[in-house]
Amino acid sequence: MSITGQEIRRIITPLRLIFWGGLICVFDFKINEFDLLNDFVGMIMITWGVIQVSKVNVHDRYSMAMLFVKIVAVLTSLEALQEHFAYRIPEFLSIMLYVIGVASMLATVVFCVAMRWLSSEATLERSVRSWKTTTILFSVIYLIPLGIFYCAAAVAIAIGETIDIDLGLAGLLLLPLLLLPLIHFFVSTSRIKKEAEIRSDAGQQNARHHHGKKA
Secondary structure, three states, rough: HHHHHHHHHHHHHHHHHHHHHHHHOOOOOOOOOOOOHHEEEHHHHHHHHHHHHHHOOOOHHHHHHHHHHHHHHHHHHHHHHHHHOOOOOHHHHHHHHHHHHHHHHHHHHHHHHHHHHHHHHHOHHHHHHHHHHHHHHHHHHHHHHHHHHHHHHHHHHHHOOOOOOOOOOHHHHHHHHHHHHHHHHHHHHHHHHHHHHHHHHHHHHHHHHHHHOOO
């Protein structure tokens, strides 16, 4: 099934919203315990964007992948919400939060793969290559290192140990690296939009040319 240019145009705003939501989650600033950039707000933006993008009819694999992404987005939103309440977190819940953390990293990669499938179905070859690069960046910079950390933290809690990592200044130095996959996500979104517009313009020109010949 071929994806129409109208369907591509419809998902650009949701994709942009996912980007800005992700940016809010990376930059989590507080002044006097007041969140200037709130993770829960960021996750609501991401969840709404994911739901809108999932409405495109691509194929069964895409639908299953996006269902997984939607479920994880909702769970991650609930996780971000519970951080605003002061209470003692039970051990089993702490473990579940780390499991959700691993799932959210995996869901991000799955979403990028789904975008590659969508681009392929729409015959947007440059976008396919771009989303492949985005997938690799999220896998290497987010999924693998953070996935290992979340798994290790969950195991540590289960056996009664703790993991305490204070990156200090190094954490600020790592920020540009953490932003790289998000920046490429924005690039891939722009590319899919531009390539779809070029294809649409070419189609209109061919239609006018064909109509002119008939006349």
